[in-house]
Amino acid sequence: MSYLGESIPKLGFGLMRLPRLEDGETIDIEQVKQMVDTFLEAGGTYFDTARAYGESENAIRQALVERYPRESFQLATKNAAWIGPKSYEDARKDFDISIENTGAGYFDFYLIHNTGGARTKVFDDLEMWDFVKQLKADGRVKHIGFSHHDSAAVLEEVIKAHPEMEFVQLQVNWADWDNANTQSRKCVEVARKHGLPVIIMEPVRGGTLANPPEAVAEILHEGHPDWTHVEWAIRFALGTEGLITMLSGMSSLEQMEQNIATWKAWEPLNADEAAVLDRARAKLDEMLDNPCTNCQYCMKACPKDIKIAPVMEALNRRGMYGDANGKNWYGFQTSNGGKASECIQCFSCEAACPQHIEIVGKLEKAVELLCE
Numbered sequence: 379m380s381y382l383g384e385s386i387p388k389l390g391f392g393l394m395r396l397p398r399l400e401d402g403e404t405i406d407i408e409q410v411k412q413m414v415d416t417f418l419e420a421g422g423t424y425f426d427t428a429r430a431y432g433e434s435e436n437a438i439r440q441a442l443v444e445r446y447p448r449e450s451f452q453l454a455t456k457n458a459a460w461i462g463p464k465s466y467e468d469a470r471k472d473f474d475i476s477i478e479n480t481g482a483g484y485f486d487f488y489l490i491h492n493t494g495g496a497r498t499k500v501f502d503d504l505e506m507w508d509f510v511k512q513l514k515a516d517g518r519v520k521h522i523g524f525s526h527h528d529s530a531a532v533l534e535e536v537i538k539a540h541p542e543m544e545f546v547q548l549q550v551n552w553a554d555w556d557n558a559n560t561q562s563r564k565c566v567e568v569a570r571k572h573g574l575p576v577i578i579m580e581p582v583r584g585g586t587l588a589n590p591p592e593a594v595a596e597i598l599h600e601g602h603p604d605w606t607h608v609e610w611a612i613r614f615a616l617g618t619e620g621l622i623t624m625l626s627g628m629s630s631l632e633q634m635e636q637n638i639a640t641w642k643a644w645e646p647l648n649a650d651e652a653a654v655l656d657r658a659r660a661k662l663d664e665m666l667d668n669p670c671t672n673c674q675y676c677m678k679a680c681p682k683d684i685k686i687a688p689v690m691e692a693l694n695r696r697g698m699y700g701d702a703n704g705k706n707w708y709g710f711q712t713s714n715g716g717k718a719s720e721c722i723q724c725f726s727c728e729a730a731c732p733q734h735i736e737i738v739g740k741l742e743k744a745v746e747l748l749c750e
């Protein structure tokens with residue numbers, strides 16, 4: 379099934395985690411060129427970069443744009459005006475910088491990057507929605523949409539406020555399908571209710587589902603001894619309704635070849651296979667630190683605007699995927715304030731929590747375990 383009048387294969391090349399040279403910093407351009415060649419030879423055409431992905435835009439100019447006819451691929455990039463602070467002019471200049479970095483001339487897909495939290499207001503205040511509409515009207519981009527990292531309710535608000543958006547990019551993977559914070563299933567349902575097709579990101583959850591906790595790995599292995607963990611993740615994500623394409627952030631030629639093989643052999647999961655993922659999901663849930671449902675009633679009661687629900691999620695991620703994952707999530711979510719250490723222990727949040735979570739104690743735990 380094709381969407382937006384474009385014929386786009388279901389495996390897209392996400393350019394966030396490109397291979398690095400031994401210094402761990404410099405992108406391995408020669409390997410990226412090999413990956414691009416392999417991807418195009420296999421029939422792939424969709425590439426997804428962003429201003430926020432370091433040297434990714436420059437790398438794809440060298441590996442793709444300067445080596446293949448422009449009309450033989452689709453290139454997407456994103457505007458993250460909330461990384462700043464940025465002026466009205468600077469937020470717009472980001473588009474010109476992306477054009478210069480990539481040498482692409484135009485973008486097939488252009489995204490408002492990462493709606494949700496306090497970030498949506500930044501896009502609103504800088505009138506970025508009107509800006510991307512104008513880019514489309516000028517023919518500098520073909521399609522406009524946004525990527526989203528927040529609840530389904532917030533997603534619906536954004537969609538209703540901006541009916542001109544043509545698609546939405548969502549985090550969808552089997553582990554987050556019913557997660558209280560990510561709400562993959564509900565987000566897909568909201569997008570489809572409003573007629574928006576979806577692009578999937580993080581089908582392997584930033585790589586964490588390639589190496590799940592041992593107890594989860596055992597469930598997957600019993601279900602299909604010959605499938606890798608990545609194969610499970612990709613097979614699940616490719617079955618998403620309304621899918622334009624699924625972005626896999628491939629970091630090596632080997633990963634690319636494996637992803638291509640899974641994509642080419644893809645069939646929908648049968649009932650037994652879906653049940654295996656249900657069991658794996660239930661096992662992950664057992665590793666949760668707390669039963670937070672992300673209702674955010676506590677945050678409405680908090681005089682210090684502590685990011686309580688994201689902190690609860692960070693503790694849960696630590697339980698499921700380990701220290702580094704929990705710390706990364708905590709750092710990302712509290713980068714603009716609302717840190718656990720700012721709590722004045724007034725206990726208003728605990729009175730508001732329908733799950734009766736001892737929030738103050740959890741915040742102390744977060745300070746101890748998640749803060750550098």
Ligand code: SF4
Pocket residue numbers: 679680681682683684686720721722723724725726727728737738
């Ligand atoms: S106890 Fe801390 S987190 Fe809870 S409402 Fe008071 S300041 Fe906010």
Ligand code: SF4
Pocket residue numbers: 669670671672673674675676677686687690730731732733734735737
């Ligand atoms: S009120 Fe309780 S369940 Fe709701 S978001 Fe806050 S901590 Fe989570």
